[in-house]
Amino acid sequence: MTRPFPLTLLRLAALLCLGAPTAFAHDLWIEKSGQQFTLYQGHRHSAHAGAETMDYGKNFVTAASCFDGRGGKRPLAATSPAPWKASGECAALLITASSGYWSKTPWETKNVPKPQAPGAIKSWRSSESIKRLERWAPPFANPLSEGLEIVPEADPFTLKPGDKLIVQVVLSGKPQANVPVAYHGETRGTTDPQGKIAIRLRHGGLQLISASLEQPLADGKADVEIMAATLQFELPQ
């Protein structure tokens, strides 16, 4: 006699195979000392290898905004361009940045628009943003910008390691489905039709949740725009 029901079921459904793990090129994060914020780029907090910090150039940051607990917004002037530094009292800080246009030819990849790279096989414009939450306020459950942004569904500061945080990925305030989301450089899945995904916080201290989205570009300078957004906050160690 053998059981008439073979019940071993394929667990492929539970697997992610999203490409290459090295595709997450680098992280952005903001460090705070007193009232001074400093923007860094690199791999210090990443799951993957790479230089701890990288030089991003003095034209990298395109805008910085400081938000108070009521959602009020004011520009934040830089005191240094590279690394970007600014001082202020912010409940949340949002920085947008871009390294400009890139074109890949069979021989090299150059930081120029497509028309300046004969034989380009792929070109893109890079846009990035990072939002650092200093404390929770109800307005932060909504987008603070028109760009690609990661919005926590609830106060993340009440969580502890092991808890899950539901975030929503939005662009122009609209939920974005099927967007890959990473925790410290490790992709944990893609957003659902409401743009939401649950991310488990694995440790105390600095938290970095990132998402990226590629969209066609019609400015004649590149094929696509690759947007990346990071949500940063800190929990007790």
Add this chain to the structure above:
Amino acid sequence: MKRLMISLLLSPTVALAHHGVAGVGAAALEGPGAPVESASSAVLPVGKTLLYAKLDHAKFKTYDPDPANPESDYANYWMLGLGHGFTPWFSAYFFVPYHVKIDEPGGLDSKGWADVSVMGQIGFKYDGGLKLVPAHESLDDMEDWHFTVFFGSTLPTGNANHRLADGTIDPGKAHGFGKPALSLGVTATKQLTRDITFNLEASTIRFREYRYDDGQTMKFGTENRLNLGLAQRLHSHAEHRLRLDGVLEAQYLQLGRDIENGAPAEATGGRMLYLMPGLRLYKDNMSFAFGIKKAVWTRLNESADQQGAEGKEKYRLVFSASYLF
């Protein structure tokens, strides 16, 4: 999109790394593992179909060297299956078995298509409360406890009155049970760490009495199972979409005594514990599993007379292949 994210291709590529792109890249093959033979708590992604094939080869211990007394040599239990995810939390399956039961030379062999079976499976998870499996889960969601309840029945499509070469009917070698056999079970699965998954299955199969053409009646004993499993990811290669898991299963089986012609049948039933080490390989949307099963503890009712029964195998080899599309 549910759990099958195999086909996702993210826009950033390796070639773009460190060239102004901070795009979120990829995870390697992640998520919970699965046992080789036991039921797991995975439901099929909604709209997806599963093709399944399995071979369970049982080689029996033999005790009587006299050629005049041929004993059971081996059995091959083939199974073909088709499953479909109708909702994120409900899957249904259809299985077609083919059985080969071979005696030593001079014995009475039996080969044929057996009773088909249908099965339904409902998936749950615990995430701040018990809920049906949602349509979309992240890898972190998949780490939660997951459960299924499954239920099914065989359909009497096989020839229960199959006559052997000597013209007799042996219910144990028939191609069907004559009447539907009902199955009910539960599973629980938890990804303990990134690489290790725990799995539990508790299930029962109940048979009904059937009167054969030769007048004999048989009600096979109830089969109760409690299976525990651990799967550990040994290797994964994202670019090749390949993952290899090592699996260890402990399977406790309790067989009730058969009721033959209204009376308890001698030399039937008992309890046993199998251990089964194995491997499960995932490649793209396919999965292949292999395990070697051996009884490490038995308490059969009349052990000396139960040659060819469960618990009396030299070993069992289990192969399975699945394809999801």
